[in-house]
Amino acid sequence: MERRLRKVRTTMSIHAHRRTLELLDGEYASIHHGRSHDFDDLREYQPGDDVKDIDWKATARSHVPLIKRYIASRQHTLLLVVDSGRNMAATAESGTTKSELAVLVAGVLGYLATRHGDRVALLAGDEQRVLHEQEGGSEAHLERLLRRIDEAISVDGPRSSLAQVLETAVRRMRRRALVVVIADDLAYTHDLDVHLGRLQARHEVLWVSIGDADLMARRGDHRELVGVESGIGLPPFLRRDRGLRRAFDEASAERRARLEEGLRSLGIASVRVAEEATAIGTLFRLLERHRRARR
Template identity: 40%
Template sequence: MTTPPLAGPGGAGGSISSSQAHSRLAAVRARLDLPLVRRAAGLLDGRHRSLFSGHGQDFDEMALYSPGDDVGDIDWKASASTGHPVIRRFQRESNLAMVLAVDTGRNMAALAPDGGTKADIARFVADVVGYLARGRGDQLALVAGDSERVVQIPARGGTAHMEMLLRRIDAMFALDAPTSNITHVLDRVLTWFTRRSLVVVITDEVRPPLESEQTIKRLRTRHELMVIQVADALPTSFGDDAVEDVDSPLGIPEFLRARSDLAAEARDAVARRRSDVSAMLRRYGVQSVTVTSEADAVDRLMDLLRRSRRAGR
């Protein structure tokens, strides 16, 4: 297949690049500024103990003050007794155990509105989640798959685990992958995880489908759930370029691509599907966000975390 773009379900797309040899976590760190990382980590604070110390409710230990420690943690009475500044350390409240549930169907080979592949955006979102989990000392599990495959990796922490998990996701994205079936992935999460977790779903813009409603309902009673949907480019967005569909060999003739009424109809159809899926998720209190590019991925993720935190109060 040559340069013409490929249309996905309601969109368009291209080929997927191979895995990179460099550290994925280091690449994310280079793109994110420290204040943003701290805000995101704060929004993830939740209900189990992290490996880090901080301002929680459970006392951990007394320790000598070191440059960089918060002066507000100094225990002045203990400091007067010892003759040295002493601080009180507490266990920090952290987030729930985290599970990445990733759609790796060939629909993710389609183009996003920014002209890049949806898989590239999905990769970046997964990288950011992995980076935040690693930085907080949290554990991260993976369930990724499509209509024919499901890969599951148990929750662990540490850099080596995060890198391995992210590369496993990367290797599953391909134009010749089986068709998408995010319900298959969510059913596996439902049967595999008994401990209450934060499940971060990365999928197509019109998924999870309405047929997933009972699975969503059951998942929501057991876990915290948020959905990140990667947008499709419209098949009419490429002017004179030939368009093909990643799921079926349906081409759109040039004279039809040029018609403004066809473009408007395509936009309306996508909007209706988005609305139906959003309404289904809202019924069960599931927060979701649609990402259109790597450039807006972090802002959209931050917005999702803020809304999820407010909803959980």
């Protein structure tokens, strides 16, 4: 059986040149920069930085305002909250399964965390169960988490209930953590708003949506599709109907806009991962957006 983590690392190498990987690595590290006795490096002063952090001697030598950055001495926890309901077994926008993209996203972020000495934990669930894996900091532990995600998602599995998984995260996570929610292309609901608001009050929360497939056959795929949630087929002739396509596009755009608006109102940075080839760049934008929002 192929190791999930090895596949994640291979994908990172294929789809991101060295500079992008270094930036992704740096953006993850910058989330946890804090004041301690461990000096990290110097960087150019930017509006919003604390004036107390300016290194005046280095500034005098370079003629550019430079500030000191410190590495927080404590170990951090990355909590992966994953929707493992049967919707995540459906086809993603790129043609691969959503579960594969979810494992890739979890693997990339988990790998960055372990590289920085942080610990990774997992909560994955559906309407019938919530799987909890305690935090750990080794690659073997991360491999086990990725396998649990992959094995939990099945087209024959229970329906999704992300609100239930988030409620469990609120109850169990007492110590401050970086929480990354990996979910279906879903609608924003009152329950999500309540649980995310409680999580965001205690932790730092990021959101990754796994993009739905284009059901309207615009890429030349005229197979009959069956919804994993309903089990009802969508005949090819309906998918080619222009009016239905327009209504589908409008409904999808409205659902995504409501989700983005709800997350933005809570101060949660979010992105939508549609395919493996662009996942690395998309995650980089997520980390950068989160870092900028915290200034």
